Amino acid sequence: MVSLLDHLRRRLEREGMLSVADYMGEALTHPVGGYYMRGDPFGAPGPAGGDFITAPEISQMFGELIGVWCADSWLRLGQPAPCALVELGPGRGTLMADALRATRQVPGFHDALDIHLVEVSPALRERQRESLGAHEITWLDNAGQIPEGPLLLIANEFFDALPVRQFEQTAEGWAERVVVLGPDDALAFALAAPSAANRPLIPAALRDAPEGTLVEVCPAALNIAAFLGHRLARQPGAALIVDYGPASPAPGPTLQALRHHRHHEVLDAPGSADLTAHVDFASLAQAAASAGCLAHGPVPQGDFLGALGIELRAAQLAAAAPRAAEAIGAARKRLTDPAEMGGLFKTLALTSPGPPFDPGAPAGFEAPAPQSPPPLSPDSQDR
Template structure:
């Protein structure tokens, strides 16, 4: 079987260049060698396995509180039934499993739900099937397949893995960063010629960025949030986006590769490392509100989880299992401390325009 690197070289010989977004898409989702299409990239805290750790793998408290948020939002929306509970990029299924377990006593909630997971990886679908075997679950290939019905949607560390295009401010305008083959047949970054059309893709707040500034734009993220905005403008529902990045547009670059919890060269050994970039929350919120829904936040993950009661939940779990008290305190700290995940990670909610702020977003 042709390696992904050889496939990319062949494509570049045919086409001459590709955008950074095209490279990310190939490296992450190529059918036979894309990073997410084989194996399990998720690790557990303090273990050597995996390439990165997400919040649901740090502690059950994260998924439980997300589940409570969904149930509370469902009640605020008038208990619609049926109601889709959709997760984008569900990883091992840990978050959804914890969320469903935490809400099984909410009257009518599980009876109203239709659980759907948007996942393209066959390997991860199997892990999710194992984690959620007690529940009826449907799998979708993309957001566009979500049925037209009342909707509760969760996206935890999903948007950071969507392909970004990169643009550099030059003395002659914005030029797109591309991937080419160098003289030694290696993948390398280069700049395409500046184009006036590129300026329209740059967030307005960054139009005046100084020469040499590099800005990342994620068309797929904007398309998805616009899709959600249109849906939530005309029917009951809510979307909860948890990811890492700045509250306002900020020059990059933030694109990075992670393998075995360490930084890795972005263009080396494609398909063997996770590729992520910071999420531009302000631009996501703008895309959603322009489509007709309301946006709440972003707020820091630490403030959000604290408002939902993570300290009380940690105390309850420690009382039930005193031997785990130290580990529970460490997990709570990691999820909420500003020096850990509490500040860099942020939470954005989307709702219909006539719905007030959901739990965790209420004005102080």
């Protein structure tokens, strides 16, 4: 069997160069050697751990409050039935399992739901099936397969894994950074020839950046945002995007590889490490809004979870399990502290135009944000 590295070398021998986005796509989703196609990458540090951990794996509170957000949005939309509940990149299914468990007491909510998971990894689909065995699930290969009708959509740490292109400002204009074959057939970065066609791809605020500036853009993310914007402009619904990155376009390379919770060389052993890059929330919001929906935020994750009642939920869980109180408090801090995930991670909501979200805003995006107990299932306990 040809290794992913050998496959990439053969492509480079034929094509001469690959965009960084093409390289990312191969490294993450190649059918044989792609990182996400090989197994379960999630887990805490340790001998049996994975390469990274996401918010739903840190604490059930995260998924529960996302469930609260979905239920609240469904109520505001007039309790449509049926209603598609869709998650993009659902990992192990932990977030969806917590969201559904926490909202099962909302009258009519679960009966109205038609649950869809957009997942390309066969291994992760199996994990999701284990986590959500009590629910009827439909798996989709891409967002374009989402059925018509009212929509609630969740995308947690999905956009950061979409392939990015990198461009560098040179004396002759913007040049794309590419992957080539270097000495000893090793993969290496290089610059393609500058082209005037590259300039329109750069966010307007960064187009006149000084020479040597590197900028990342994610066409796949913008296409999905525009697709969601168009969909929500035509049919009622709301989408919640949670990821890490700046609120406005920023220069600099953010593409990184993670393996066993440590930084890994991006071009070393492709397919063996996770590849991610910061999300440009302002560009996502603009792409979606230009397609006809409303964009709310971005709001720091800590503020969003605080508005939904994470302090109260943490207190409930600690009271129910006093021995776990310290761990529950540490998880809450990690999710909400501005110096930890609470500041780096942002939330962006996309909604249908007009009432109930214009005037008004989805839960967690109002100003000032409400402080009220989350309507969680009373039997939800710390897992």
